[in-house]
Amino acid sequence: MTQGLTDNPGASVTVELDLASPISSYTIVRADETPVGTADFVVIPGASEERIFFHTEVCQDFGGRDLIALLVSKAxxxxxxxxxxVVPLCPVFARHLRVHGDEFVANGGVFRQxxxxxxxxxxxxxxxxx
Incomplete structure (x- = not known):
């Protein structure tokens, strides 16, 4: 699954979801197909599936383009x-949900500590x- 977006300077990027076992990820990819960031998670199946997000990273050369925000938003x-x-083990996801958790829940999202x-x-x- 992919979604076309633009980063802060307006460059075209795509967020791709790779559901793999045991570690899945959202990857942000430039128009030239170069991956520049990931948000990694593990899926815990059950009555209510959980995704433990544990690592999010964007290449330093692409800092300041809101790429992490695009990854978190898509996820x-x-x-x-x-x-x-959502289980925010990753500091990026934890910080986002600390600030925007009420909005996330109001929109139908569920997370646990x-x-x-x-x-x-x-x-x-x-x-x-x-």
């Missing part, structure tokens, strides 16, 4: 549409044990 918009609970077990889930996924 949170998708979570509302797909009825997914991380718990120690979430770190174990991420560790197992990173080691390929998930």
């Amino acid at each position: 949170l918009t998708d979570s509302i549409r797909e009825n997914v609970t 991380p718990i120690p077990d979430d770190i174990g889930v991420i560790t197992r996924a990173a080691l390929g044990e998930a």
Whole structure:
């Protein structure tokens, strides 16, 4: 799934979703197909699917273009549409939801605070044990 957007200076970028196991990601890609940032997460299936967002990064050369904001916005918009609970282990997602959490919930989003077990889930996924 992709979505065409523009960054702060007006350059064309695309946000692509790669649902993989054990680690999935949203990737922001320039028009020349160069990936310049990712928001990584692990999917926890269940009655209410959860996505633990644990790492978000944009190449330093592209700082100041609001690319992280585009990644976070796309991930949170998708979570509302797909009825997914967001777990903001990543500081970028945690900060965004600390400031905009009420708005996110008012728009139909659901999130919960991380718990120690979430770190174990991420560790197992990173080691390929998930």
